[in-house]
Amino acid sequence: MSKKFFYAILALFVSTSFSWAKEYSVAQVYTNMCSKCHGDHAQGNPEKKAPALNDMSKGELAYSLFDLVANGSQSSGSSHEVMEHNQKKIAAKGMTYHPDDMALYIYATFNKNAKLSQKDEFTSDGSKVYSVADIYKRMCSKCHGIDGTGIAEKKAPAINDMTKNELEATLYDLQSDGYQSSGSQHEVMSHNQSKIEEKGMRYHPEDMASYIYYNLNPDAKK
Ligand code: HEC
Ligand code: HEC
Numbered sequence: 001m002s003k004k005f006f007y008a009i010l011a012l013f014v015s016t017s018f019s020w021a022k023e024y025s026v027a028q029v030y031t032n033m034c035s036k037c038h039g040d041h042a043q044g045n046p047e048k049k050a051p052a053l054n055d056m057s058k059g060e061l062a063y064s065l066f067d068l069v070a071n072g073s074q075s076s077g078s079s080h081e082v083m084e085h086n087q088k089k090i091a092a093k094g095m096t097y098h099p100d101d102m103a104l105y106i107y108a109t110f111n112k113n114a115k116l117s118q119k120d121e122f123t124s125d126g127s128k129v130y131s132v133a134d135i136y137k138r139m140c141s142k143c144h145g146i147d148g149t150g151i152a153e154k155k156a157p158a159i160n161d162m163t164k165n166e167l168e169a170t171l172y173d174l175q176s177d178g179y180q181s182s183g184s185q186h187e188v189m190s191h192n193q194s195k196i197e198e199k200g201m202r203y204h205p206e207d208m209a210s211y212i213y214y215n216l217n218p219d220a221k222k
Contacts, residue, residue, distance in 0.1 A: 024094065024095050024097075026097050026101050026102050026104075026105040027105060027109070028095075029090075029095045029097050030102070030105060030106065032093075032095060033090060033093070033095055036048075038050045038051075038053050039052075041110055042054040042109075042110035043110075053106050053110065054106070054110035054112070055111065056106075056107070056111070057107070057111075058103050058104060058107040058114075059103075061102070061103035061106055061107055062099050062100050062103035062104075065099035065102055065103055066099045101200075130200065130201055130203075132203050132207045132208050132210075132211040133211060133215075134201075135201045135203050135208070136208070136211060136212065138201065139201055142154070143156035144157075144158075144159050145158075147160060147216055148160030148212060148216035148217070159212055159216070160212070160216040160217050160218070161217065161219075162212075162213070162217070163213070164209050164210060164213040164214075164220075165209075167205075167208070167209035167212055167213055168205050168206050168209035171208055171209055172205045
């Protein structure tokens with residue numbers, strides 16, 4: 001089997017398995033898990049005794065959520081209705097969230113007085129906005145060079161001589177390996193998906209492949 005054909009199959013397989021492992025944005029988690037008590041606009045709901053969240057600062061939200069998440073992981077509730085925020089229930093539905101991300105989401109979306117720095121802006125699905133160009137500059141250029149010519153010291157190969165298909169197939173490969181807990185013979189940990197996600201720097205292999213190919217490959221056919 002040719003390497004190219006193998007990668008094509010692998011890419012297909014990986015893209016299908018991505019859609020199986022459903023991930024939820026904080027916006028989806030809020031809508032599914034929080035809005036029924038705290039309201040669609042975080043205005044609160046007296047019937048459920050759920051307080052408004054749209055008047056809290058980002059810091060207050062993050063603090064409360066850390067607290068709720070921590071209490072919810074304990075087996076019994078406290079005087080507060082922390083079981084409503086039960087971390088295990090949330091996790092069972094695959095709806096875990098990081099308190100900081102949820103705090104930022106609620107604050108940015110519902111608090112009319114929110115003051116946002118540019119890096120806090122959200123897309124409609126609640127994810128932070130980083131273009132593939134930003135991600136390349138922040139996450140990739142330190143090893144592959146800002147022009148994609150590679151940096152020998154980091155053992156990082158040139159990637160500005162690869163075709164768009166080669167790039168795409170390799171990036172699928174790196175992302176799927178990066179999901180596994182330990183590295184392989186390749187330095188896949190450099191491309192560790194969970195690290196990338198922690199920083200809110202997820203990218204789609206196809207988008208990154210296009211970015212690298214059209215911007216860095218001198219022979220790119222536009
Ligand atoms: C079944 C109803 C219910 C659901 C679902 C629920 N909450 Fe709550 N929430 C409450 C109640 C009641 C309180 C106040 C009592 C307490 O602190 O436990 C509260 C308190 C809070 C507070 C602290 C507010 C303050 O004034 O200190 C935050 C923040 C919060 N919830 C966020 C969330 C988020 C985020 C979700 C979704 C992941 C969520 N809640 C889901 C009922 C709910
Ligand atoms: C810490 C250094 C480091 C960082 C950061 C890094 N890489 Fe890599 N990359 C490597 C090394 C080393 C290799 C070669 C070994 C391997 O395949 O893991 C490689 C391989 C690659 C390849 C395959 C090249 C080939 O010839 O097959 C591509 C494509 C790639 N990286 C893209 C990226 C992108 C896109 C990013 C940013 C999201 C990134 N890399 C971040 C070090 C890095």
